[in-house]
Amino acid sequence: MSDQTTDAATETFVAHRNLLFTVAYEMLGSAADAEDVLQETWLRWVEADLGQVRDPRAYLVRITTRQSLNRLRTLARRKEAYVGPWLPEPLLTTPDVAEDVELAESVSMALMLVLETLSPTERAVFVLREVFEIGYDEIAAAVDKRPDTVRQIARRARQHVDARRPREVVSPGETRAALESFQRALETGDMQGLLDVLAPEVVLLSDGGGIKQAARRPVVGADKVARFILGYSTRHPAVTLTSVPTVVNGNPALVLLLDGEIDGVLAARLEDGRITGMYYVRNPEKLTRVAAETPLTLR
Numbered sequence: 001m002s003d004q005t006t007d008a009a010t011e012t013f014v015a016h017r018n019l020l021f022t023v024a025y026e027m028l029g030s031a032a033d034a035e036d037v038l039q040e041t042w043l044r045w046v047e048a049d050l051g052q053v054r055d056p057r058a059y060l061v062r063i064t065t066r067q068s069l070n071r072l073r074t075l076a077r078r079k080e081a082y083v084g085p086w087l088p089e090p091l092l093t094t095p096d097v098a099e100d101v102e103l104a105e106s107v108s109m110a111l112m113l114v115l116e117t118l119s120p121t122e123r124a125v126f127v128l129r130e131v132f133e134i135g136y137d138e139i140a141a142a143v144d145k146r147p148d149t150v151r152q153i154a155r156r157a158r159q160h161v162d163a164r165r166p167r168e169v170v171s172p173g174e175t176r177a178a179l180e181s182f183q184r185a186l187e188t189g190d191m192q193g194l195l196d197v198l199a200p201e202v203v204l205l206s207d208g209g210g211i212k213q214a215a216r217r218p219v220v221g222a223d224k225v226a227r228f229i230l231g232y233s234t235r236h237p238a239v240t241l242t243s244v245p246t247v248v249n250g251n252p253a254l255v256l257l258l259d260g261e262i263d264g265v266l267a268a269r270l271e272d273g274r275i276t277g278m279y280y281v282r283n284p285e286k287l288t289r290v291a292a293e294t295p296l297t298l299r
Contacts, residue, residue, distance in 0.1 A: 016060050018297045020038055034068075037064060069124055085216075085218065090253070091289045091290075092246065093107070098172060105169070111165055122153055125154050176252045178274065179253070191226055199275060207283050215228065243256050252268075262290070266280045
C-alpha cells in the first residue's frame with residue numbers, strides 16, 4: 001500500500017473510529033475488548049483493496065461486527081470463570097451522549113445487562129438493527145446469514161429485549177434526584193432514607209471481579225440492599241465514605257470514594273421514581289474509563 005493510500009485509509013478509519021468503538025462496546029460491554037477489536041479491524045482495513053470498497057463505513061462496521069462476534073465467544077468463556085456478577089465496564093461519557101436519548105438508553109447499564117442475555121448473533125443483529133438502524137442486507141453480510149434469517153433473528157431478539165428492558169423512559173433529572181436522595185442517606189447512614197428511595201423489589205449487583213470484595217450473588221429486597229450498603233461503614237468506622245455525581249454511559253451515576261480514593265461506580269435503574277436496580281462496579285480493571293471521557297456515537 002502506497003503512502004497516499006495509507007493516509008487515505010487512516011483518514012477514513014479515524015473518521016469512523018467513534019462509531020466503530022460504539023458498535024464494539026455495545027456488543028461486548030467491555031471497553032478494553034472493544035479497543036482490541038478496533039485494532040484488529042484496523043489491521044484488516046489496511047490490508048483491504050480500498051479501490052473495491054464502495055461504502056467504507058459499511059465495510060468497517062462489517063469487519064468490526066465480525067471481530068466482535070469472535071471476541072464475544074472468548075468473553076463467554078471468561079465470564080464462566082468470573083468471580084461473582086459480571087457488569088459492563090462503565091464509561092465516563094461526553095455531554096452529547098446524555099442528550100441523545102436513544103444512544104443514552106442503548107449504552108445504559110440496565111439495557112447492556114439485558115443484551116447479556118442474548119446469544120452472540122442475536123446481540124449483533126439487535127445492536128446493528130435497533131440501535132444503529134442498519135439495513136437487513138448489510139447486517140446479513142456482517143453476521144454471515146441470509147437476510148430473511150436476519151429478519152427472524154431481529155424479531156426474536158427485539159421481543160426478548162422488550163420483555164426485559166425498563167418499561168418507561170426515565171429522564172436524567174428523575175435519576176439525578178433519586179441518586180441525590182440515595183447519596184444523602186448513604187453519607188449520613190440514614191437507613192430510612194435509603195428505604196424511601198429503594199423499591200421494595202430492588203436488586204443490587206456488585207462486581208469486584210475477585211479482586212475487590214463484592215457480593216457473590218444478587219442482593220434482593222430494599223431492607224437487605226440498604227443493610228448491605230450501610231454495612232461497609234459499620235464494619236469500617238475509620239474509613240470516610242463519600243460520593244460524587246457523574247455521568248456514566250450517558251446516564252447519571254455516582255462515583256464512590258473511600259478516604260478520597262475511587263472505590264467504584266454506582267449506576268441505577270429507576271421505575272415509578274424509585275430505584276429498582278443498582279449496579280456497583282468495584283473491579284479496578286473496569287474503572288480505567290471513569291477519569292477521562294469516552295466519545296460515543298450512533299453515526
